Amino acid sequence: MKVLIVGTGISGLSAAVALASRGEDVIMISPFPSERAQSVMAAGGINAVDEESEDSFEAHIGDTLKGGRFIAGKEAVKGLCEAAPSVIRELEQMGTVFARDENGKIRRRAFGGQSFDRTCYSGTSTGKQIVTALRRELRRYESQGKAEIRLGTDFHSALIEDGRCYGILAYDERYASLAPIYADAVIIASGGQNALYGKTTGSTACDGYTAGRLFMQGAVLKNPEFVQFHPTTYVTPQKNMLISEAARGEGGRLFYVKDSKRVYFMEDLFGPKGNLMPRDVVSRSIFNTGEKVFLDVSFLGGKKIRERMLETYELCMKYGGLDITEEPIPVTPSVHFFMGGLAVDNGHMTNIDGLYAAGECASIYHGANRLGGNSMLAAFYGGKVAAGSIIEREEKREAPLFDGFIRDQEKAFNKILSSSGRKPVTDIRSKLAQAMKGSMGIIRNGKDLEDGINVLDGLIGQVREDEFDSSLLPYFTYSTEAIVVLGKAAMTAALARTESRGAHQRSEYKEEKDEFCAATLISYDGGRLSVSYDKEGRYEH
Numbered sequence: 001m002k003v004l005i006v007g008t009g010i011s012g013l014s015a016a017v018a019l020a021s022r023g024e025d026v027i028m029i030s031p032f033p034s035e036r037a038q039s040v041m042a043a044g045g046i047n048a049v050d051e052e053s054e055d056s057f058e059a060h061i062g063d064t065l066k067g068g069r070f071i072a073g074k075e076a077v078k079g080l081c082e083a084a085p086s087v088i089r090e091l092e093q094m095g096t097v098f099a100r101d102e103n104g105k106i107r108r109r110a111f112g113g114q115s116f117d118r119t120c121y122s123g124t125s126t127g128k129q130i131v132t133a134l135r136r137e138l139r140r141y142e143s144q145g146k147a148e149i150r151l152g153t154d155f156h157s158a159l160i161e162d163g164r165c166y167g168i169l170a171y172d173e174r175y176a177s178l179a180p181i182y183a184d185a186v187i188i189a190s191g192g193q194n195a196l197y198g199k200t201t202g203s204t205a206c207d208g209y210t211a212g213r214l215f216m217q218g219a220v221l222k223n224p225e226f227v228q229f230h231p232t233t234y235v236t237p238q239k240n241m242l243i244s245e246a247a248r249g250e251g252g253r254l255f256y257v258k259d260s261k262r263v264y265f266m267e268d269l270f271g272p273k274g275n276l277m278p279r280d281v282v283s284r285s286i287f288n289t290g291e292k293v294f295l296d297v298s299f300l301g302g303k304k305i306r307e308r309m310l311e312t313y314e315l316c317m318k319y320g321g322l323d324i325t326e327e328p329i330p331v332t333p334s335v336h337f338f339m340g341g342l343a344v345d346n347g348h349m350t351n352i353d354g355l356y357a358a359g360e361c362a363s364i365y366h367g368a369n370r371l372g373g374n375s376m377l378a379a380f381y382g383g384k385v386a387a388g389s390i391i392e393r394e395e396k397r398e399a400p401l402f403d404g405f406i407r408d409q410e411k412a413f414n415k416i417l418s419s420s421g422r423k424p425v426t427d428i429r430s431k432l433a434q435a436m437k438g439s440m441g442i443i444r445n446g447k448d449l450e451d452g453i454n455v456l457d458g459l460i461g462q463v464r465e466d467e468f469d470s471s472l473l474p475y476f477t478y479s480t481e482a483i484v485v486l487g488k489a490a491m492t493a494a495l496a497r498t499e500s501r502g503a504h505q506r507s508e509y510k511e512e513k514d515e516f517c518a519a520t521l522i523s524y525d526g527g528r529l530s531v532s533y534d535k536e537g538r539y540e541h
């Protein structure tokens with residue numbers, strides 16, 4: 001079989017290695033090499049129970065379900081947590097170097113919402129280590145002709161007929177042209193949805209376009225209203241820099257200053273482990289102080305800081321001139337992770353046959369709030385599960401002719417290339433980010449969400465009617481409508497969920513409600529967005 005993978009981060013690479021090692025042919029596409037995927041930014045670590053400790057799978061499963069406020073599928077989460085120790089072993093065999101103690105045992109650090117120290121790490125560059133190992137592994141199959149990576153190539157749209165996906169239409173940046181790539185199965189591994197908010201902790205390459213476009217083509221989205229704000233980012237003019245949860249895992253303390261005294265508010269609110277509450281709780285608590293909040297790690301001492309979180313130390317020095325061994329870090333919650341994405345079953349297939357999704361673009365394991373360290377695990381494991389399902393479920397297939405569809409897409413694409421318009425399409429993206437920040441922040445309310453939806457409807461109208469400056473990469477122009485539609489899906493789901501749960505907090509409905517203890521499903525239906533709740537576990541069993 002020939003399998004096409006969109007994206008070369010941890011989930012795409014994991015799927016590619018699993019498929020190629022079992023003899024399948026793999027083509028991967030991405031605008032950038034793996035070394036620039038958001039996965040390399042992942043810092044603090046990856047979760048796996050230490051089987052020789054008091055920790056247990058039940059505890060990891062329980063923490064994950066509780067952190068996600070009980071709307072992630074139990075079976076899916078069970079599979080994830082039980083596989084974690086073997087994921088770590090596999091990564092090690094591929095060459096990932098995890099920190100070890102003096103007895104040679106893998107060290108685990110504390111992360112938020114966990115009842116035991118469970119996060120395996122390589123300093124604060126764990127993602128980089130994992131990507132390097134996976135990339136090296138894939139090279140073996142590239143040299144055997146079983147895997148190929150086409151860079152400078154972006155997803156444009158899927159080739160779908162009668163509810164089955166036969167490949168994609170790809171945009172080739174070198175020739176500014178569209179071309180079909182047919183495949184027996186497709187895995188979307190295109191990461192998060194950062195373009196919705198503009199500046200986040202993540203990579204701008206993960207803009208959500210693929211999920212948005214597939215949504216418009218009939219794929220169901222799940223839980224788009226759940227957006228994780230990481231509690232501790234250090235905002236500099238260049239970046240919203242993540243201060244990894246590792247800093248609090250190693251003992252870092254949050255405080256604000258009142259009457260010249262430090263108030264350790266998380267400890268006052270939640271006791272000695274207060275700094276390591278799940279991210280939604282910490283972000284909300286920081287927001288509610290209404291004060292300028294700081295994170296202090298300086299008391300750990302320079303040696304330990306440089307040993308355990310060198311990258312964090314260097315980043316603060318480089319971008320803010322801040323020496324964290326001496327001074328506390330000013331921190332603000334910022335958009336960091338998207339729990340929502342393409343709805344998939346436990347085998348990672350979407351509602352479209354032959355179309356699979358894994359990693360941050362898929363919604364399956366994290367419910368209403370992701371626990372730190374579970375995301376790289378989910379990306380690696382999800383990629384493998386998708387690969388296994390494809391081998392089990394799919395076969396070689398003859399693709400129908402897509403001439404009419406391709407001709408229509410080329411016509412629209414050529415119109416973008418030859419546009420004499422002067423407006424930069426990036427203005428629309430800035431207005432989208434402004435509306436998302438205004439209506440979809442840490443605390444939401446119905447009025448702001450309705451206003452936000454109206455703004456986005458206006459933007460969708462503008463993208464359809466206006467002509468834009470063609471000197472910008474055509475990708476920016478053709479992708480913008482679907483990204484705005486994705487934002488509208490998030491706002492629509494947030495408006496419909498009249499309760500507060502995990503990362504979705506409504507000022508008028510402060511409590512969780514039993515009737516909403518289910519994942520949100522949302523579909524496009526020719527432009528009319530329909531929301532329902534997955535009470536029967538249609539997507540997870």
Ligand SMILES: Cc1cc2nc3c(=O)[nH]c(=O)nc-3n(C[C@H](O)[C@H](O)[C@H](O)COP(=O)(O)OP(=O)(O)OC[C@H]3O[C@@H](n4cnc5c(N)ncnc54)[C@H](O)[C@@H]3O)c2cc1C
Pocket residue numbers: 006007008009010011012029030031032033034036037038039040041042043044045046126127153154155189190191192201202203205206207209210242336337358359360361372373374375376377379
């Ligand atoms: C600063 C930071 C720190 C983090 N730390 C941790 C941590 O310590 N532990 C943890 O578990 N998680 C962490 N995360 C989250 C974690 O890194 C991601 O969720 C995970 O790596 C996502 O992997 P992925 O394979 O889904 O996507 P990515 O690594 O984002 O890869 C997406 C790929 O898709 C490609 N792509 C995007 N759009 C298109 C398109 N239109 N066409 C073709 N290709 C496309 C991209 O170029 C890229 O190759 C962190 C995230 C950030 C931002």
